[in-house]
Amino acid sequence: MTGAEIDDVVPVATTWTSGRIITKELPTPETVRLRMLVEDRQRHAPGQHYLVRLRAPDDYTAQRSYSVASDDDDPLVEFLVERLPGGEVSEFLADVAEVGDVLELRGPIGRWFVWDTHTPAFCLVGGTGVVPAVAMIRTARRLGRADQLAVVAVGRSPEMLPYVDELMRAGAAVAFTRHEDGRRPAGPPTRDELLPLLDSAEVFYVCGSARFAEYAVPLLLDCGVNPQSVRVEQFGATG
Amino acid sequence: MPVTRGFFRKRPEGPAGRLPPGQYDTGGSWPVLTAEATPRVNLDSWTLSVDGLVDRPTTWTWAEIQQLPRSTFTGDIHCVTTWSKFDVAFSGVSVDDLLAAAGPQEDARFLMAHSSTGYTTNLPMADVTDGRAWVVWEYGGQPLARQHGGPVRLLVPHLYFWKSAKWISRLELMAEDQPGFWERNGYHDRGDPWLEQRYQGDP
Numbered sequence: 001m002t003g004a005e006i007d008d009v010v011p012v013a014t015t016w017t018s019g020r021i022i023t024k025e026l027p028t029p030e031t032v033r034l035r036m037l038v039e040d041r042q043r044h045a046p047g048q049h050y051l052v053r054l055r056a057p058d059d060y061t062a063q064r065s066y067s068v069a070s071d072d073d074d075p076l077v078e079f080l081v082e083r084l085p086g087g088e089v090s091e092f093l094a095d096v097a098e099v100g101d102v103l104e105l106r107g108p109i110g111r112w113f114v115w116d117t118h119t120p121a122f123c124l125v126g127g128t129g130v131v132p133a134v135a136m137i138r139t140a141r142r143l144g145r146a147d148q149l150a151v152v153a154v155g156r157s158p159e160m161l162p163y164v165d166e167l168m169r170a171g172a173a174v175a176f177t178r179h180e181d182g183r184r185p186a187g188p189p190t191r192d193e194l195l196p197l198l199d200s201a202e203v204f205y206v207c208g209s210a211r212f213a214e215y216a217v218p219l220l221l222d223c224g225v226n227p228q229s230v231r232v233e234q235f236g237a238t239g
Numbered sequence: 240m241p242v243t244r245g246f247f248r249k250r251p252e253g254p255a256g257r258l259p260p261g262q263y264d265t266g267g268s269w270p271v272l273t274a275e276a277t278p279r280v281n282l283d284s285w286t287l288s289v290d291g292l293v294d295r296p297t298t299w300t301w302a303e304i305q306q307l308p309r310s311t312f313t314g315d316i317h318c319v320t321t322w323s324k325f326d327v328a329f330s331g332v333s334v335d336d337l338l339a340a341a342g343p344q345e346d347a348r349f350l351m352a353h354s355s356t357g358y359t360t361n362l363p364m365a366d367v368t369d370g371r372a373w374v375v376w377e378y379g380g381q382p383l384a385r386q387h388g389g390p391v392r393l394l395v396p397h398l399y400f401w402k403s404a405k406w407i408s409r410l411e412l413m414a415e416d417q418p419g420f421w422e423r424n425g426y427h428d429r430g431d432p433w434l435e436q437r438y439q440g441d442p
Contacts, residue, residue: 056242
């Protein structure tokens with residue numbers, strides 16, 4: 001966690017603003033994708049997130065953090081949110097929010113789980129944890145630096161993995177844990193599958209559920225990756 | 240800010256006066272948020288040091304820290320990602336006892352907590368003294384799990400939980416404030432949940 005790159009970071013203050021939902025889709029059964037026009041928008045780096053805050057008539061609020069999927073160059077800010085059972089914010093976004101609605105937003109936030117677009121990077125991401133990797137892929141493509149980024153995305157099946165088509169088109173390796181696709185048997189990625197992809201990477205990003213991170217981080221370390229070069233973003237509960 | 244169309248409170252209000260603004264009660268679960276690879280810390284070689292602006296820089300081994308008076312915190316914890324967890328119990332030692340052994344110098348006004356991973360977080364001395372901070376290794380009477388910072392973490396429950404550094408290894412006393420890891424990466428310098436000091440730019 002040490003190193004010049006984070007010591008050089010200049011703190012940036014953010015304030016609450018608002019954004020209008022321009023498009024809304026349900027790309028997989030458990031996710032909602034929102035593309036929003038953000039007022040007074042600040043530039044973002046791939047990997048950063050926004051806060052979304054909902055306000056009830058009694059002024060009760062609920063806020064959650066969601067990673068940005070879009071490139072900084074995109075006129076809209078794109079979020080892909082997993083609809084969690086009982087999720088106060090995610091169920092609202094999936095079931096109630098409509099195109100044209102205005103939500104409170106604050107961002108971009110986070111200066112650790114970000115890619116500087118120069119350092120050769122490797123992403124091992126699972127489920128909706130693919131979102132920051134999608135932002136990295138989009139930014140790398142715009143800058144002509146796709147060769148600086150390798151992505152391994154893990155999902156239960158093609159139907160359950162957000163952005164699966166875009167990931168595969170971008171050359172990401174995709175592993176399905178419950179789906180045999182003719183290239184590989186169903187199951188999580190293995191050390192032998194990862195090793196050839198790690199060669200040149202200097203920074204490693206892991207994003208996914210707590211359970212995914214508990215698998216992914218030891219797998220990287222088992223491949224000889226230096227723990228100090230691993231950046232983790234994990235979500236969800238453990239017992 | 241205007242009301243969000245179609246949004247209504249679904250969660251119960253929770254015990255009066257215990258849920259800081261913008262937080263929700265996570266109930267029985269304990270979300271894990273970690274920015275780095277979870278280390279395996281061996282208690283045989285584990286140490287905790289208090290150094291910097293102290294008269295007697297002091298290092299405790301696992302066996303030695305067990306000899307200090309046991310102290311337990313029972314109460315609530317609050318994470319910047321908006322979950323709060325009520326009625327948790329952590330046991331270990333009071334930071335007051337560690338500081339008393341090392342003898343803080345008069346100009347020591349801030350503390351940098353260091354983890355074995357390189358994680359850091361900064362705190363004013365006033366937030367870690369007078370029974371407000373602990374170094375803990377038990378949660379609910381059981382050894383603290385690795386993913387929650389075990390074997391030994393810092394506990395500063397009146398501030399957002401990123402201040403309670405996991406895998407604690409060193410408390411460094413300083414004259415001037417310096418930002419720690421998250422404080423350099425967009426989080427608030429102090430992190431009082433009752434003032435909603437979450438990110439840079441908050442009051």
